[in-house]
Amino acid sequence: MYRVELTxxxxxxxxxxxxxxxxxxxxLQQAAEDSKDKTALVEMCLDGSIGRRWNYxxxxxxxxxxxxxxxxxxxxxxxxxxxxxxxxxxxxxxxxAAMAGLVxxxxxPSFQSSEISYVVGxxxxxxxFYVPSYRGNPIEGIVKEVQQQQSxxxxxxxxxxxxxxxxSGEAHAPEADLPEVKSEDPIQIQYTSGTTGFPKGAILHHRxxxxxSLLIGDRMGLTDKDVWMNFMPMFHTGGCxxxxxxxxxxxxxxxLVAQFDPALVNAVIEQEKVTSFLAVPTMLVGLLExxxxxxxxxxxxxxxxxxGAMVAPTLVEQAMERWGIAVQVLYGQTECSPVAVQAWRDDxxxxxxxxxxxxxxxxEVSVRDPSDNSVLPINAVGEICIRGYNVMHAxxxxxxxTQKTIDAEGWLHSGDLGCMDERGFLKIxxxxxxxxxxxxxxxxxxxxxxxxxxHPDIAEAAVVGVPDPKWGELACCFYRLEDGGEELPxxxxxxxxxxxxxxxxxxxxxxxxxxWPLTASGKIQKFKLKEDIEKGRYQLLSA
Numbered sequence: 001m002y003r004v005e006l007t008x009x010x011x012x013x014x015x016x017x018x019x020x021x022x023x024x025x026x027x028l029q030q031a032a033e034d035s036k037d038k039t040a041l042v043e044m045c046l047d048g049s050i051g052r053r054w055n056y057x058x059x060x061x062x063x064x065x066x067x068x069x070x071x072x073x074x075x076x077x078x079x080x081x082x083x084x085x086x087x088x089x090x091x092x093x094x095x096x097a098a099m100a101g102l103v104x105x106x107x108x109p110s111f112q113s114s115e116i117s118y119v120v121g122x123x124x125x126x127x128x129f130y131v132p133s134y135r136g137n138p139i140e141g142i143v144k145e146v147q148q149q150q151s152x153x154x155x156x157x158x159x160x161x162x163x164x165x166x167x168s169g170e171a172h173a174p175e176a177d178l179p180e181v182k183s184e185d186p187i188q189i190q191y192t193s194g195t196t197g198f199p200k201g202a203i204l205h206h207r208x209x210x211x212x213s214l215l216i217g218d219r220m221g222l223t224d225k226d227v228w229m230n231f232m233p234m235f236h237t238g239g240c241x242x243x244x245x246x247x248x249x250x251x252x253x254x255x256l257v258a259q260f261d262p263a264l265v266n267a268v269i270e271q272e273k274v275t276s277f278l279a280v281p282t283m284l285v286g287l288l289e290x291x292x293x294x295x296x297x298x299x300x301x302x303x304x305x306x307x308g309a310m311v312a313p314t315l316v317e318q319a320m321e322r323w324g325i326a327v328q329v330l331y332g333q334t335e336c337s338p339v340a341v342q343a344w345r346d347d348x349x350x351x352x353x354x355x356x357x358x359x360x361x362x363x364e365v366s367v368r369d370p371s372d373n374s375v376l377p378i379n380a381v382g383e384i385c386i387r388g389y390n391v392m393h394a395x396x397x398x399x400x401x402t403q404k405t406i407d408a409e410g411w412l413h414s415g416d417l418g419c420m421d422e423r424g425f426l427k428i429x430x431x432x433x434x435x436x437x438x439x440x441x442x443x444x445x446x447x448x449x450x451x452x453x454x455h456p457d458i459a460e461a462a463v464v465g466v467p468d469p470k471w472g473e474l475a476c477c478f479y480r481l482e483d484g485g486e487e488l489p490x491x492x493x494x495x496x497x498x499x500x501x502x503x504x505x506x507x508x509x510x511x512x513x514x515x516w517p518l519t520a521s522g523k524i525q526k527f528k529l530k531e532d533i534e535k536g537r538y539q540l541l542s543a
Contacts, residue, residue, distance in 0.1 A: 006421075019211050039253040081125040083143065105188070109134040185206055188204045202392045210249070212390045220305060222246060222249075225252075232280075266294060275300055275303060276303040278307075285315065316353050329355075333416075340363055340390070342356070344357060383413055383415065385413050387410050387412065436473045448501065452479060459483075475505070478529055479512055487512060
């Protein structure tokens with residue numbers, strides 16, 4: 001750990017590995033030059049079998065071919081979207097787009113038409129690379145519908161069709177020379193939480209994603225001997241950032257998991273001698289529970305990180321007992337590429353289970369008074385703020401939100417509440433925002449509420465998070481019917497929500513109310529709803 005003795009809740013940037021000044025594409029090229037025959041990527045299919053394998057030389061050449069096709073079709077800076085699960089083509093497209101200087105817009109493959117249309121429209125994406133279907137979601141039909149709604153969307157590209165993928169929207173797209181791509185150039189737009197009911201698109205850059213994964217891997221102790229398993233969704237920074245680039249930086253191998261299934265994942269950990277991974281707490285629970293039944297030999301594991309939701313002390317303890325390793329907890333958000341704070345492997349059990357560790361190198365973290373932006377004393381609770389190389393450029397086409405989030409001094413205001421001790425160890429105590437974190441997925445209450453009030457019988461809706469031992473939080477929808485409206489079956493409410501929202505956004509619990517706890521100005525007091533849930537004043541119904 002860093003030996004510091006703070007007098008206020010401000011942790012200055014500490015030394016560490018030198019920050020890289022190259023682009024993501026240049027990093028892959030360098031890996032192909034110095035580690036050509038080293039295994040880079042291994043495909044784990046939906047059925048748990050091992051598919052194709054690429055070494056760094058092959059991965060670079062394949063990505064380079066696609067990059068030249070992309071450059072022949074789209075000028076530098078063009079936004080292209082990708083809607084797919086964890087398939088090798090996602091990784092290849094990520095590298096190819098980076099080489100061609102394009103900005104990759106990531107889309108959750110469980111999204112429905114209105115959600116995909118919003119992301120494509122707000123980002124201005126001119127192409128959408130997709131898989132025809134995923135877990136029953138008819139993506140091909142959805143994206144064709146979206147193309148009719150978004151006039152700028154020129155190309156739909158089936159990623160599972162090599163002719164379409166490498167034609168980049170045209171069967172005979174010409175190859176072109178690649179543009180100069182700098183470390184500061186934008187690389188991705190990832191959509192994250194907002195207070196308006198619509199997600200905001202964080203514009204991330206090569207410098208942030210590449211260096212953040214470098215520093216995370218360094219604190220984990222990753223080397224070229226490691227086998228990293230990536231089952232975090234590629235549409236999140238956990239998958240396409242940490243899960244891909246941390247291994248690239250040290251020339252480790254990646255086993256890319258098409259879909260997380262504890263039994264299949266544990267079998268492949270045993271078979272491929274996986275050493276490291278990132279998992280949200282619900283995934284850790286699944287792996288530990290399955291191993292207790294199957295008895296799989298997971299002794300190869302040596303470095304595991306977790307975040308995206310609070311990690312229960314009992315979960316850290318179970319992992320220590322079963323795997324003999326410390327789970328290093330992370331804290332951050334998409335807007336900081338995405339990690340600012342990380343536990344050390346040799347932290348005490350108390351620190352591992354009650355804090356998120358110390359800030360990563362080259363990163364400043366402070367805890368500030370939300371009312372006047374002043375730095376608070378040690379151990380005082382306030383808003384966590386972050387400053388450094390990893391902070392996003394801006395929110396796409398949203399200067400007002402950008403100005404509210406990044407202040408004049410360059411501090412990223414997280415919206416999270418926490419406190420810092422004299423050693424710089426950070427504890428998370430709550431959220432200024434009302435965002436719900438369900439198994440690492442960010443859910444936005446206003447978005448769910450806006451969908452539910454389109455129901456002809458629902459007058460108002462309010463969504464809050466309910467604590468859950470497995471998922472961290474689950475969404476509970478309070479609703480008030482129109483005057484004279486008849487009570488709606490829970491199955492009907494759930495079915496209606498699923499027509500409007502993807503499955504993870506659909507509330508688990510439902511409560512009908514006739515009146516709301518209101519502020520003097522007439523706003524619903526969500527904190528009061530949560531308090532009343534805790535006191536057992538409401539019966540939570542589920543389908």
